[in-house]
Amino acid sequence: MFSWIIEMILSGLPEWFWPAVAVSGVMIYLFAKLIGNFPTFKPYTFFIKPIGVLITIFGVFMFGGAGVTAIYQAQVDEMKAKIAKAEEESKTANTNLQTKIVTKTKVIHDRQVVIQDRIVKDAAIIDSECKLDPLAVKDLNSAAKNPLKVAK
Amino acid sequence: MKKILTLLFVIGLTGCSSMLAPMPKQSWPDTPPDLKIACDDLALLNEDTTKLSEALKVITANYSQYYTCKDKVDNWLEWYNTQQKIYNSVK
Numbered sequence: 614m615f616s617w618i619i620e621m622i623l624s625g626l627p628e629w630f631w632p633a634v635a636v637s638g639v640m641i642y643l644f645a646k647l648i649g650n651f652p653t654f655k656p657y658t659f660f661i662k663p664i665g666v667l668i669t670i671f672g673v674f675m676f677g678g679a680g681v682t683a684i685y686q687a688q689v690d691e692m693k694a695k696i697a698k699a700e701e702e703s704k705t706a707n708t709n710l711q712t713k714i715v716t717k718t719k720v721i722h723d724r725q726v727v728i729q730d731r732i733v734k735d736a737a738i739i740d741s742e743c744k745l746d747p748l749a750v751k752d753l754n755s756a757a758k759n760p761l762k763v764a765k
Numbered sequence: 766m767k768k769i770l771t772l773l774f775v776i777g778l779t780g781c782s783s784m785l786a787p788m789p790k791q792s793w794p795d796t797p798p799d800l801k802i803a804c805d806d807l808a809l810l811n812e813d814t815t816k817l818s819e820a821l822k823v824i825t826a827n828y829s830q831y832y833t834c835k836d837k838v839d840n841w842l843e844w845y846n847t848q849q850k851i852y853n854s855v856k
Contacts, residue, residue, distance in 0.1 A: 670772075689788060695855045696791045703794040706847045710840060711797040717836050718799075725829035729822060736818035743817045750810045753820065757807040757827060 623679065631679055635672025641665030791855050794848050800841055804834035 642665030648654040732739070807827045810820055 692855075693789050696789060699791060699851050699855045700794070702851045703848055706851065707794065707797050707844070710844055710847070711799065714797060714799045714836070714840055718833060721829055721832045721836065725825060728825045732818055732821050732825065736816070739818045739821065740816045745815045745817050745820055747812065747815075750812055750814060750820070753824075754809045754812070757809055759806055762806075 623675075626679075628679075631672050631676035633672075635669050635676060638665050638667070638669030638672055641668060791852065793852065796844060797840075800837065800844060802837075804837060805830060807831075 642662055645658040645661035645665055648661075649658040807830055808823050810823050814820065
């Protein structure tokens with residue numbers, strides 16, 4: 614939360630802000646050096662000079678960070694756009710596949726219904742000359758059982 | 766003066782590396798719900814039956830079961846290949 618607030622504040626600053634801070638630090642330092650020539654102000658320069666240096670360092674630090682962050686942010690945005698596009702494509706592909714699955718399942722099911730109806734219709738003819746031996750049933754069931762489950 | 770400039774340069778570079786946000790990551794997509802359903806076992810004949818027509822009903826149901834399951838495997842392959850292609854396109 615804290616870093617997010619900092620990021621929001623930093624991203625709202627204009628590009629020239631941090632160089633300006635660094636330059637103002639240099640100017641403070643030079644000003645301190647200038648007034649150091651006057652004996653009355655000399656004691657104050659001991660405080661003002663370090664402040665100027667610190668402001669310059671801070672300004673340069675933030676300028677370096679902000680510059681690279683801007684480049685990096687552009688890469689992040691580009692990546693986000695690519696990911697969003699890929700996710701959209703992926704979603705479309707999934708929808709298309711789901712539709713295809715439903716259609717193919719229906720075709721397989723309908724085909725089975727037709728054949729089952731045909732068997733019911735022809736049952737009298739099929740059963741007229743053939744009686745199924747229990748051994749045949751047993752063998753067929755053995756073949757239909759999953760060997761991996763049977764082995765357990 | 767040179768020392769100060771070097772120091773400022775180093776500090777500037779440190780600023781570069783310490784303010785980077787993490788790169789967004791791409792997530793692997795979810796599968797269509799129908800692919801998550803496992804294939805059923807094959808149907809068995811009623812052991813008391815002596816009618817060939819009854820056996821045929823079960824056999825044809827099993828054929829249908831096979832094609833449903835085969836289709837599921839084919840769909841898994843298609844899903845994986847398509848999604849992998851999309852996933853790899855993001856670089």
